[in-house]
Amino acid sequence: MNGELELFRTETRDWLESNCPDSMRTPMLPKEVVWGGRNAEYANPDSELWLERMAAKGWTCPQWPGEYGGGGLSPAQAEVLAEELARIRARPALTSFGISMLGPVLLEFGTHEQRLEHLPKIVRGEIRWCQGYSEPGSGSDLASLNTRAELQGDHYIINGSKVWTSYADKADWIFCLVRTDFEAPKHQGISFILFDMAGAGVSTRPIMLISGSSPFCETFFDDVKVPAGNIVGRLNDGWTIAKRLLQHERTMISGFGLAGGQAEGGGASEATVESTAKRYRGDTEKLSDPLLRDRIAQFKIDSEAFALTSRRSAEESAGGGPSHISSLLKYYGCELNKRRCELLLEAAGNRSLGWEGEGFDAGELSLAREWLRSKANSIEGGTAEIQLNVIARRVLDLPDLTGILRGKR
Amino acid sequence: MSVSLRLNEEQQLLRESARGFCREQAPLSLHRKLRDSRDADGFDRGLWRQMVELGWTGMAIPEAYGGYGFGHTGLGLVLEETGRTLVDSPLIATVLLGANAILESGSEAQKEELLPRIAAGELLLAFALDEHIVHDPARVDSTATQGNGGYTLNGGKTFVLDGHVADRIIVIARIDGESDGADGLGLFLVDAAAQGVEITRTIMVDGRNCANIVLNNVAVDADNLLGGSATTPEALDRILDIARIGLSAEMLGSIEEVFERTLDYLRQREQFGVPIGAFQALQHRAAEMYNEIELSKSLVRAALAALDDPASSSARIARLASAAKAKLSEAFFLVSNEGVQMHGGIGMTDEFDIGFFLKRARVAQQFLGDAGFHRDRYATLHSF
Structure with missing residues (x-):
């Protein structure tokens, strides 16, 4: 068994050596992330080549079954692949919500036909998906959503x-929560449906954020016509899928927290908080500010503990997929990323406070924007407070006050 | 590929049997009884005999020296369980510190003589390092002067765990080198009854046994110097790191226990007509504690696994030891304080057990370096 795995490692290493372009082994700027889709943009032509080669092996989705275009790898093989990719610091060939969110729930809840239709296009990056969850009146209380789907x-x-709706203006299709039963209790009248954003009646409007960028949109549906067969899972049982998908989303977002925990090796090659602090403070060996030094040490210890916890939870679930532990990972990962951004600003002093124009280099100008962007981490995908609710109720089995009061009424 | 953080079947069985044993034979009421009776030993010798029979004394000792070769993870799992019921026993001083000091620094003859006796429960040890109010392992002023085919020890030691019951005390004294330097320190095996050794038991807030020790011209044979010469700073670090990781495992058990007791109380105690655990103000604090405990557990597992992995570098072990001791000290502080607060008035009473964890947390935080000490060391190890 181990011999087979080592053989797989050797073959993988050789393949990556000859197929991963050199420019795909360098740190990646946010604008170079490959999202795929009908209108895919490649800042670097090598990105397109790298995606083609990885997709041909199914390695953009290493563990998905081969019949749906995936790599068909075992968890152990997928770990080897991840290690070998990290070893050469390869960029992700494809990043998408189809990979991290929709695909896993289609594999669990979708029909064979739905999987055949959608999964291979996700693997190859041909269709870019967005997520239709929050509504103006339904944020943390997501299940109160009002978007209506009426059968005709x-x-x-x-x-x-x-x-x-993240990148709705760039997405091709949407996975969307809609209300299909208007009389039932709020959790029992929701369905999970897929449709093409190019269809009539769909419009989007980007929202300018405090960071100066517009990754999020408002999305409007005006008599959009969708085949009834596009519902995933059972009619009015969409909340089950919605929650499952949130676990995948939370696990994905928790990855932000791994940026600071490089103690276990691998990961991004971005400058660490401590190297940034030493560079800007002019310290060669020990950081001269003892308070900043102590806070960075505390941050690094927490980051290392978080990375270990992420690994341990994957080992303990042993392929069983995400669970409520995803709430811990989401909560802590986001808090860590926010701490990292705060520490970077503190480390670089007023060099970190530039907004645009002359006087700052590109890295410095991105510090403040990344810091502002990080504030969304503990809001998107379920707020920090919602994660703590899930842990208290689902993991710690503490009583539900709303339920108790309802019973007494 | 890195070592798995998941316990294997054998380790899970070991933990379950240790948990059952502690629950039945060494519950918290035993800790209370020892404290209330001002027990002269500070631990139960009958219980210790049973722990020896279970093989706990030989857990991390290789089979060649009369042990059972369960590794550091094995001993760590046992300590985690003894931490749950705050078991007073010589495990930390004799097995975790003493046996590992001999294993890491002793000569072959010393290992062959002493380790089987430790495994058999025939020998109790203490590890006398600290001389100041805070842990500072290089700051050793006790001296070992060479002459007459041996050494003469002078100095004073404090916060020596089990110092008053040990048969032999491992005294760290300066053979040469700067008074603040890590070089030139020797580990001497000193008979507790030797001429010039003055031991004063100190009753600590957590009820465990410590002692102040004065060494006044104590004569020690040359063959009682572990390894026959001054220890290297690396070897002393390794001994201390093994102990810090083991202590972190014990702290983890205490943290898990105080947390579970607190959760039970939150589910049962009613005010305003509902269990107080239904209030979000308490739920969120409980959830944050859970997060900190899970992170703490990962560090302890990884640190124990690193000790058992021959491929681990000493730098990696040192980083994990300091990360674990810093994190566990903070987590224990958090959970033991919240435990008392969430129990309200009853948490302040001596009759109720929760306060024992708050007391133990303070002592465990201080022992072998507090969170501040270990964050400083962690930063230095990471070159910043």
Whole structure:
């Protein structure tokens, strides 16, 4: 068994050596991330080549079954692949919500036909997905959502609006939560449906954020016609899928927290907080500010403990997929990323406070924007407070006050 | 590929049997009884005999020296369980510190003579390092002067765990070198009854046994110097790091226990007509404690696994030891304080057990370096 795995490692290493372009082994700027889609943009032509080669092996989705275009790797093989990719510091060939969120729930809840239709296009980066969850009146109380889908013949007619839809203006398709039963209790009237953003009646409007960028959109549906067969899972049982997908999303977002925990090796090659502090403070050996030094040490210890916890939870679930532990990872990972951004600003002093124009280099100008962007980490994908609720109720089995009060009424 | 952080079946069984044993034979009421009776030993010799029979004394000792070769993870799991019921026993001083000091620094003859006796429960040890109010392992002023085919020890030691019951005391004294330097320190095996050794038991807030020790012209044979010469700073670090990791494992058990007791109370105690655990103000604090405990557990598992992995560098072990001791000290502080606060008035009573964990937390935080000490060391190890 171990021999087979080592053989796989050797073959993988050789393949990567000859197929991963040199420019794909360098640190990546945010604008160079490959999202795929009908209107895919490649800042570097090597990115397209790298995606083609990885997708041909199914290695953009290493553990998905081969019949749906995936790599069909075992968890152990996938770990080897990840290690070998990290070893040469390879960039991710493809980043997408189809990979991290939709694909896993289609594999769990979708029909064979739905998987055949959508998964291979996700693997190859042909279709870019966005997530229709939050609404203007439904943030933390997501299940109160009001976007309506009414059956007319063999189609649903969808009306309503979504907000904080990441990259809706660039996406090709949307996985969307809609209300299909208007009388049932709020959790029991929701369905999970897929549709093409190019269809009539869909419009989007980007939202300018405090960081100066517009990754999120408002999304409007005006009599959008969607085939009834596009519902995933059972009608009115969408909340089950919605929650499952959130676990995948939270696990993905928790990855932000791994940026500071390089003690276990691998990961990004970005400058660490301590190297940034030493450079800007002019310290060669020991950081001269003892308070900053102590806070960075505390941050690094927590980051290392977090990376170990992420690994341990994966080992303990042993392929069983994410669980409520995803709330711990999401909560802590986001808090760590926010701490990292705060420490970077503190480390670089007023060099970190530039907004635009002359006087700052590109790295410095990105510090303040990344810091502002990080504030969304503990809001998106379920707020920090919602994660603590999930842990208290689902993991620690503490009583539900709303339920108790409802029973007494 | 790195060592797995998941316990294997054998380790899980060991932990379950240790948990059952502690629950039945060494519950918290035993700790209370020892404290209330002002027990002269400070631990139960009958219980210790049973622990020896279970093989706990030989857990991390190689089979060649009469042990069972369960590794540091094995001993760590046992300590985690003894931490749950705050078991007073010589495990930390004799097995974790004493046996490992001999294993790491002793000569072959010393290992062959002493380790089987430790495994058999025939020998109790203490490790006398600290001389000041805070842990500072290089700051050793006790001296060992060479002459007459041996050494003469002078100095004073404090916060020596089990110092008053040990048969032999491992005294760290300066053979030469700067008074603040890590070089030139010797580990001497001193008979507790030797001429010039003055031991004063100190009753600590957590009820464990410590002692102040004065060494006044104590004569020690040359063959009682571990390894026959001054120890290297690396060897002393390794001994201390093994002990810090083991202590972190014990702290983890105490943290888990105080947390579970607190959760039980939150589910049961009713005010305003509902269990107080239904209030979000308490739920969120409980969830944050859970997060800190899970991170703490990962560090302890990784540090123990690193000790058992021959491929681990000493730098990696040192980093993990300091990360674990810093993190566990903070987590224990948090959870023991919240434990008392969430129990309200009853948490302040001596009759209720929760306060024992708060007391133990303070002592365990201080022992072998507090969070500040270890964050400083961690930063230095990471070159910043």
